[in-house]
Amino acid sequence: MTQADFLNIVMPFQDKVFRLAKRLLISKEEAEDATQEILMKLWHKKDQMGQFRNVEAFAMTMTKNFCLDRLKSKSAQNLKIVHSNYQDGRTSLQRQMELRDSVDWVGKIVETLPDQQKMVLQLRDIEQYEFKEIADILNMNETAVRVALSRARKTIRETLTKTHSYGVQ
């Protein structure tokens, strides 16, 4: 397999890899590094690629594992990026003013979700995979995927409406 063949296979989903990495790692630079790393790993496995049923799903699973490992080692080094202070919705007025742009606000809410819900939401609402594919990629069963997704969607909506009503008061 030549470099061009490889890039043709990888091109359609490398953005998806990057976005999933970014959703999990939050920082753009880290997500870029992770994507690079994953594509490199795939390149080294290019001879076995014919054996994979679905290279894209395989790459997404690699991304998930790689990013979760990254996060784990980061929290071990006590360098965790702290964004967990939005969860209860009792954020200060000042914070709300800063996040007036409600689309940004959704991004912040997504960051507070547990990793699994983050991934499910990313794969369904942004990458628009079927439930079966998501279950495959994340090594979960479909019911668990639906439950996680439902929780994520509800959390976002609830947090948004709370913010909204606070804004009105």
Add this chain to the structure above:
Amino acid sequence: MVFSEIKKLIERYENAETTLKEEDMLREYFSGDDIDPRFEAYKPMFSYFSLTQSEQFTKDVPLKPERTYRLYQWISVAAVVVIMLGLVFINPFSTTQKTYADLSPEEQREYHDAMMAFNLLSSNFKKGTDNLSAMTQLSSAMKQGEESFTRLTEFDNATDKIFKYD
């Protein structure tokens, strides 16, 4: 779309029961301007989804060089291993000597054959040297002859004294 229809869809959406097609319909609805105020809260959600969808990976991936570099690394490691093994197993300065007991029976037989051949050669040489001893006798006889010649020379001197030539 009518209010009740959207409401139902959204309910199913929140329970993660909608199909991708139905979610497309919702996305389309919320991307428009004509949104029922009761659903206002969902608008940023869907615009966030479509916004993040357009994020792209822009960095280049250096594929080739890394690989060859690694290959060369391993070749050098292999070379070092081969050299080390050579030093350990094929030591050119080794001083260890084999004794007769170390040889296998076959080798011992060969050793004997070789020794017999050498002995034969050496006994023939000995015969040769025995023959040469006859030559030594000859040489001593010659020496005696030479001595009698010296006497003749003396006789010649004497005759020279007697017959003086002019």
